[in-house]
Amino acid sequence: MILCVCNAITESEVRDLARAGAPTPEQAYAALGHEPQCCSCLSYAQKLMDEERRAHPKLRAVA
Numbered sequence: 001m002i003l004c005v006c007n008a009i010t011e012s013e014v015r016d017l018a019r020a021g022a023p024t025p026e027q028a029y030a031a032l033g034h035e036p037q038c039c040s041c042l043s044y045a046q047k048l049m050d051e052e053r054r055a056h057p058k059l060r061a062v063a
Contacts, residue, residue, distance in 0.1 A: 003045055004029070006037035011048055018049035019056060025049065 003011045009032060017028035025045035029035055036042055 003048070004034075004036075004041040006041075007032070007034040009034065009041075009045075014045050014048050015052050018052035022049070 001011050003009050003014055007029065009029060013032060014025065014028050017031055020031075022028040022031055025042050026036060028045065028049070
């Protein structure tokens, strides 16, 4: 499902990047070659990233 309409970023891409260690949605977007545009998706992206970290407690955010 599309999470960020402005950049066509999917929920699964954000979840994958959270598992890979991206600490913030902005850094996840940057890893995909994008940056937030309207920013309406950031709170939901953060929620997904937090869910992934809770589901996989051994994950550590990479600065």
